[in-house]
Amino acid sequence: MKVAIVHEWLDSYAGSERVVEQMLACFPEADLYALCDFLPDNQRAFLGGRVPRTSFIQRLPFAKKMFRNYLQLMPLAVEQFDLQGYDLVLSSSHAVAKGVITGPGTRHVSYVHSPMRYAWDLQHQYLRQAGLTRGLKGLYTRWLLHKMRAWDQASASRPDIILGNSSYIAERIRKVWRREAEVLHPPVDLDGFPLATAPRRHFLVAGRQVPYKRVELVAEAFARMPDLHLVIAGDGPSAHLVAEAAKGAPNIDVRGRVPQTELVSLLQGARAFVFAAEEDFGIAMVEAQSCGTPLIVYGRGGSRDIVEDGRTGLFFEEQSADAIVAAVRDFVAREPAFTPEACHAQAQQFSIAEFRRKLLEVVQR
Template sequence: MKIAIIHEWLDSYAGSERVVEQMLACFPEADLYALCDFLPDSQRGFLGGKVPTTSFIQRLPFAQKMFRNYLQFMPLAIEQFDLQGYDLVISSSHAVAKGVITGPGTKHVSYVHSPMRYAWDLQHQYLRQAGLTRGLKGLYTRWLLHKLRGWDQLSAARPDVILGNSRYIAERIRKVWRREAEVLHPPVNLQGFPLSTAPRTHFVVAGRQVPYKRVELVAEAFARMPELKLVIAGDGPSAPLVAAAAKGAPNIEIRGRVPQAELVSLVQGARAFVFAAEEDFGIAMVEAQACGTPLIVYGRGGARDIVAEGTTGLFFEEQSADAIVAAVRDFVAREAAFTPEACHAQAQQFSIPEFRRKLLEVVSRDQAPPLPAFMTAEAT
């Protein structure tokens, strides 16, 4: 088979690139395409020496630092890749990659990290944060997003199979594209997060401190529960807000950014991992469960796929300190029900081998379209 893997852009080794890494592991003979490639040499290892074929965006002025500013050209650019002769195309899409044009003899499987939120349900939030609610620039951006939505919905008909990275994303795909998506959770490297059955002494929240993570709500909640110790690991632009919410409470320890080994140790020693963000999936939650650590998390987004409620964790249903306090107290009352072994077992369904197995199963499946009803045996 002749195979192509399509990714939007390559500028860092992050979440979506880890998915591409496993696609390449499944299909090492595949050709790689990307709108642009500005990966630093230190992060190119996952490509296995492949040099991707890039689009004209690679050569536009100031593209290395400003390629996202060329969003208006990306639908055109992705359609210019010549994919004649390929038997299989796999796209890794969070913007336009699913819009590649393939012929009738090519099977196209699109792994969708998320439809473009800034063009759909988060448009108004994006415009506010970018200061584009008024003026000519704001008007142009609204027009651009309007045009982009039309292309996005039209091009959603092109893949033969759409895979969403969680049930939450599958629901968004159904809402904005009117397509049904199978769920294939992203691969999580669990080897660095081994099961621990050592005594657990504290609660932990960890990760980059940015506004949508709502770490300040966790700090505010534990400031009201002086009998319970909380360790906060990570940094970011919301760090001052988090520190203010902690109010100097002696039961809250703010460590900032910590080395990976220390982070794993903190999670392994935690009574529970507390997470207040709404994520499309949520790799940090899977890593915590792999350590045998239960989860107390906001019950929206990918968390619904990750947590077995009552067995490996609990949900709170609103992003507020009051809701977190109630969930933590409920957890403490039922703590014996959450075993490290159950948490560890739950995490295994999100492992790298599971991702590879399921992806290979999908691409090898016969995807011939169903016959119209009047041509079936039942109709006769």
């Protein structure tokens, strides 16, 4: 079987690239296509020496640093890939990759990380954050996003099968594209997050501190619970808000960014991992569960696929300090019900081996 794998762009080894890595592991003879390839040399190992076939965007002025500014050209660019002769095309899509054109003899399976959020339900938030709510530049951006929505919906009919990375994303696909998607959770490397059954003494929130993560709400909640110890690990643009919320609370330990070995140790020693964001999926939650750590998480988004409520964690239904306080107190009252073994077992359904098995099952079918 002749196979092509299509990805949007290669500029770092992150979440979507880990999916491509496992697609390549399933189909080692596949050809790889990308709109552009600016991966640093120290992050190219997952390509196994492959040189991706790129589009004309690779050669445009200043593309290495500004390729995202060519968003309006990306639909045209992805449609120029010549995929004649392939039996199977796998696309890894969070923008335009699912829009490749294939012939009637080719099966196209598209793994969708998310429809273009900045063009659909997060358009107004994107415009506010970019300072594009007014003026000619703002008007042009609105027009561009309008055109992108039209192309995005039209091209959603091209894949034969769409795979969403969570039930939440499958619902978004149904809403904006009117397509049904099967759910295939992304692969999580669990080997580095082993089960621990030692005594647990603190609560933990960890990850990049950006506005939508709402880490400051967790800090505010624990400042009201001086009898409970909270460790906060990570940094980012919202770090000042987190520091302000934790100020004067001796039970909150703000550590900033920590090495991976220390992060794993913190996860293994945590009574619970607290997560206040609405994520498409949420790899950090799976890593915590793999260590045997229960979750106290916001009950929207990918968390609904990850947590078994009442057994491996608890949901709170509102992004507020009050809701977090109530959930933590509920957890403390029921803590013996959440065993490390149950949490670890729950995480195994998101392993790399499971991702490969299920992807190959879809292709065989």
